[in-house]
Amino acid sequence: MYGLIGKKLKMSQIFNENGHVVPVTLIQAGPCTVSQVKTIDSDGYSSVQLAFGEKSKRNTNKPLKGHLKKAKIDSAKVLAEFQSVDGFDYELGQKFDSSIFNIGEMVNVRSKSKGKGFAGVIKRHGFSTQPATHGTKHTERAGGSIGQASWPSRVFKGLKMPGRLGNAYTTAENLEIVNIDKERNLLYVKGAVAGANNAIVFILKK
Numbered sequence: 001m002y003g004l005i006g007k008k009l010k011m012s013q014i015f016n017e018n019g020h021v022v023p024v025t026l027i028q029a030g031p032c033t034v035s036q037v038k039t040i041d042s043d044g045y046s047s048v049q050l051a052f053g054e055k056s057k058r059n060t061n062k063p064l065k066g067h068l069k070k071a072k073i074d075s076a077k078v079l080a081e082f083q084s085v086d087g088f089d090y091e092l093g094q095k096f097d098s099s100i101f102n103i104g105e106m107v108n109v110r111s112k113s114k115g116k117g118f119a120g121v122i123k124r125h126g127f128s129t130q131p132a133t134h135g136t137k138h139t140e141r142a143g144g145s146i147g148q149a150s151w152p153s154r155v156f157k158g159l160k161m162p163g164r165l166g167n168a169y170t171t172a173e174n175l176e177i178v179n180i181d182k183e184r185n186l187l188y189v190k191g192a193v194a195g196a197n198n199a200i201v202f203i204l205k206k
Helices: 062-069 121-125
Strands: 003-015 021-029 032-038 047-052 078-082 106-112 117-119 163-165 169-181 186-190 200-205
Touching (some): 003 186, 078 200, 121 163
Antiparallel strands (some): 003 021, 003 200, 021 186, 032 047
């Protein structure tokens, strides 16, 4: 497999062989169950759909129940597709867990960041504040000029302005796996991963 669905548990720290503190994020990697195998003949491309987690059957609609029933899965919290490995025979109901990763391997982790609501340009984009004196009154954290007056007499699209901050998918790239707890299916990933505790994450091999 080229990746797994998981869950961010918390941040912690461990000591490496040199006695240095290493900040890590604990990620529960799987177990994920193969719910669908897509091929070029049937779907036009090849991939593997994985199911992770459980949710109430009452909240699972009939089409999804019928889809999961083929792989003998009662319910799934998250479904996601991953690139399939050439030459590997995938089977419905097959399970994958943290054993597909190795210590020292580099991975990308995609997750949804914490929503922080409406924010100004200083917090959202890292703008500098205006001078605190020399005529500045109550606009130290204002964005300032956003365009010209006579031409083009409009604001260009894509200009950095205040707005909603966070609550968007982001990818932390090149994170090293420093330890694996195979009994508890935990990955110790060096560095920080976006999102709150218990947030769903997608771990992708490099």
